Amino acid sequence: xxxxxxxxxxxxxxxxxxxxxxxxxxxxxxxxxxxxxxxRADQLAQAIAAxxxxxxxxxxxxxxxxxxxxxxxxxxxxxxxxxxxxxxxxDMAAYEKTREYDGTYHVLHxxxxxxxxxxxxxxxxxxxxxRLNNPDAPITEVIVAxxxxxxxxxxxMYLSRLLKPLGxxxxxxxxxxxxxxxxxxxxxxxxxxxxxxxxxx
Numbered sequence: 001x002x003x004x005x006x007x008x009x010x011x012x013x014x015x016x017x018x019x020x021x022x023x024x025x026x027x028x029x030x031x032x033x034x035x036x037x038x039x040r041a042d043q044l045a046q047a048i049a050a051x052x053x054x055x056x057x058x059x060x061x062x063x064x065x066x067x068x069x070x071x072x073x074x075x076x077x078x079x080x081x082x083x084x085x086x087x088x089x090x091d092m093a094a095y096e097k098t099r100e101y102d103g104t105y106h107v108l109h110x111x112x113x114x115x116x117x118x119x120x121x122x123x124x125x126x127x128x129x130x131r132l133n134n135p136d137a138p139i140t141e142v143i144v145a146x147x148x149x150x151x152x153x154x155x156x157m158y159l160s161r162l163l164k165p166l167g168x169x170x171x172x173x174x175x176x177x178x179x180x181x182x183x184x185x186x187x188x189x190x191x192x193x194x195x196x197x198x199x200x201x
Contacts, residue, residue: 062107079103084143111151148175
């Protein structure tokens with residue numbers, strides 16, 4: 001039942017379409033906007049419109065940017081011979097926050113998922129191969145950093161089959177027990193990976 005009138009109901013409905021937002025959260029967000037000063041609501045609307053209008057993909061790595069080349073690809077001090085392949089710009093940002101990786105990235109914008117109708121052609125895999133075959137910018141290592149789930153593993157295996165014939169060192173990020181986790185609560189697949197990829201102390 002529409003308790004608040006059509007404009008408010010529509011605002012709640014639109015918020016509820018966002019990932020991870022339920023009806024109650026959508027209501028809280030809607031009423032926050034309605035109770036905020038008009039300038040605050042206008043700033044939000046302008047930020048959304050500007051992001052949609054100005055955000056584009058980097059011509060090299062396909063990260064989101066507002067310029068032709070993102071700030072990482074434009075940074076001459078990065079190790080351009082190493083590429084980390086990630087599923088999304090959010091994954092790239094997570095690695096950047098560690099401040100430990102100094103190579104470049106390639107953003108696939110998804111993972112292979114036949115159940116969802118996502119195949120290799122829907123990802124930025126062809127563009128990755130073009131980067132790897134560029135004689136002017138030789139690549140020495142590709143780090144496959146897709147997520148440790150069924151889709152991520154399928155994507156990693158597919159990339160491995162494509163990259164091996166190129167003779168480029170291809171590595172996969174390790175998966176194991178999280179720091180601070182209790183073994184009794186860790187799933188069996190994670191425990192198996194931790195055991196398989198153990199290292200000498």
